Amino acid sequence: MDITINTFIKNGSTLLNSCRYPFSNGPIEGLNRKIKALKRNCFGFRNIDNFFIRISLIHE
Numbered sequence: 197m198d199i200t201i202n203t204f205i206k207n208g209s210t211l212l213n214s215c216r217y218p219f220s221n222g223p224i225e226g227l228n229r230k231i232k233a234l235k236r237n238c239f240g241f242r243n244i245d246n247f248f249i250r251i252s253l254i255h256e
Contacts (some may be wrong), residue, residue, distance in 0.1 A: 220237050227254075227255065231251055231254070234247075234250060234251065234254065238250070
């Protein structure tokens, strides 16, 4: 219990900011996840331009 309380005290301003403001990094993390999944599933492209085209298609 002491560790939990100390963690809340140490990160108190961060926790309050996450409750006060509606900002989230969720959309960016979702895009990163899609790009990483694309890299795993495609096993490489012939050139880097095709990879960037595919990323732009996912992003739209």
